[in-house]
Amino acid sequence: MCNQATSMAIGLCASIVLACTSQATMAQSSVTLYGILDVSVQLTTRADGQHSAINLQNYGSVPTIFGLHGSEDLGGGVSAIFELSQSFSMTNGKSGIPGDAFGWQSYVGLKGGFGTVTAGRQFSVLFDETVMFDPTYFAAYGGQAQLNPLSDIIVNNSIKYLSNSYGGFVFEGLISTDGVAGNFASGRTLELGMQYSRGPFNMSVALREKNGSEMETAGSSGKTERIGVIGAAYKIGPATLLAGVERTTGDLSPVKTVIWGGGRYDVTPALQFRAAVYQTLSKNPQTGDPTLYVAGAVYSLSVRTQTYLNVGYSRNSAHSSQTVYEYGDAPLNGANQFAVMLGITHKF
Incomplete structure (x- = not known):
């Protein structure tokens, strides 16, 4: 009796193993743990508005993050996909977005012949359609602070x-809301975007409308922020020329226009130079008309490790206080700022 029970148990275990193996083979699922580590040494003039400072700085070339992403083949050309990622600081280990466990991206969705549909916390269409047309990509010395502040990068x-x-066209759309009963407009974000690629030429267009949120003490759901952006890129041999313009209007933020232009040049497969100018134009006295000049070089020590040099100069108008470093302390109104950063990035 005992031998019979043992045989039945072994047979059942074998069946389970075979079933799981067969299911795994059919599903073709995969999960990848990945990360980007980035840290640098930075010199900044007028770091407090008057004095210079030298400090160890998190994030100079790309944000420091770790995460998981994966997919499962559901058959019929359709796959389930997911992403869980978090940003953090290399200098003190704190979360890049305080209070969020997976504050970078956390979504799940489906991908197939119909395209890709995802739901959760994820990059905005505005970010998708501008970051590749920014000469510095997502570097800390660059235009993303003016084009896409942190509140607009992730939704x-x-x-x-x-x-x-x-035919070279790719379309994007996004909708988000606070889920407030009886007030669909509260915290609502609507976005549409398009990219077109043909040979050496690429361009993008994005439109965004964002409503304020309904709070217990005050409501701003009737107020809006509207952003429109056009970017373009043209590749000539080892060089890529890039330019764009972004216009912000509405009640939630100052009306302004940001115009940018610059390029990237691949000296060798391992060495790339970048340079750009970002001009902000605004009648709002607190925003003003600051100009940001940046240049940099990225050198690949290996497939996973890069070293980089960033140089930037911010020329402020009478009341503007634009910093060179995206998350740096603002200098005094009207004060110009110079900064240089040497860092290293490792990917796993």
């Missing part, structure tokens, strides 16, 4: 659609 409670390519 909570969002559903996003990305099409496949149709």
Whole structure:
């Protein structure tokens, strides 16, 4: 009796193992742990508005993050996908976005012949359609602080659609809301975007409308921020020329226009130079008309490790206080600022 029970148990275990193996083979699922570590040494003039400072700085070339992403083949050309990622500081280990466990991206979705549909916390269409047309990509010395502040890079409670390519055209759309009963406009974000690629030429267009949130003490759901952006890139041999313009209007933030231009040059497969100018134009006295000049070089020591040099100069108008470093302390109004940063990035 004991031998019979043992045989039945062994047979059952074998069946379970075979079933799981067969299911795994059919599903073709995969999960990848990945990360980017970035730290630098920085010299900044007028770091407090008057005095210079030297400090160890998190994030100079790309944000420091770790995460998981994966997919599962559901059959019929459809896959389930997911992403869980968090940003943090290399200098003190703290979360890059305080209070968020997976504050970078956390979404799940489906991908197939219809395109890609995802839901959760994820990159905005505005970010998708500008970052590749920024000469410095997402470097700390660059235009993302002016084009996409942190509140506009990632969107909570969002559903996003990305099409496949149709004759060089790719379309994107996103909707998000606070979920306030009786007030669909509260915290709502609506975005549409498009990219077009043909040979050496690429361009993008994005439109965004964001409503304020309904709070217990005050409501701003009737107020809006509207952003429109156009970017373009043209590749000539080892050089890529890039330019764009972004216009912000509405009640939630100052009306302004940001114009940028610059380029990247691949000296060798391992060495790239970058340079750009970002001009902000605004009648709002607190925003003013600051100009940011940046240049940099990225050298690949290996497939996973890079070293980089960033140099930047911010020329402020009478009341503006634009910093060179995206998250740096603002200098005094009207004060110019110079900064240089030497760092290293490792990817795993």
